[in-house]
Amino acid sequence: MSRYAFFLHRGRARFGAAALAGAAAAVALTGCAAFEYREDICNSGEYPVQSVGGTGSACVSDEQEPPAGYVRYPAGKVPEQVGDKWDMYWHTHTLDKDGKIIDAPDAG
Incomplete structure (x- = not known):
């Protein structure tokens, strides 16, 4: 592998990891809203x-x-x-x- 190809490959790996981490953070921040807990006024019965x-x-x-x-x-x-x-x-x-x-x- 040429020196240029090696650096290009490492750059893509870093970009891919950063993109994956960013996507995981976005899901963690917005995903909680989809499962918002609401307390009932009274118990069942x-x-x-x-x-x-x-x-x-x-x-x-x-x-x-x-x-x-x-x-x-x-x-x-x-x-x-x-x-x-x-x-x-x-x-x-x-x-x-x-x-x-x-x-x-x-x-x-």
Whole structure:
């Protein structure tokens, strides 16, 4: 192998290794987003309830009714995962004693 061919071959090997390392880094950085972990509001066999007049919430067994001072969320507006659309919504809204959606008093 000529001296020129030897250097050309070594240069390609370095370029190939650098390209492979760069591709691996890109997958590592973006691949995590595809497998993002989302925490459920309640465990399996439970449903979330909202405190009347406040932004507090709790989880209740599927076999039980909400405890005193809590109500079920309106259909279609139930938070399912921490940080989802409805979880964030209920940080600034609440339900009054009649089940009407109102602005939360502490939503400053």
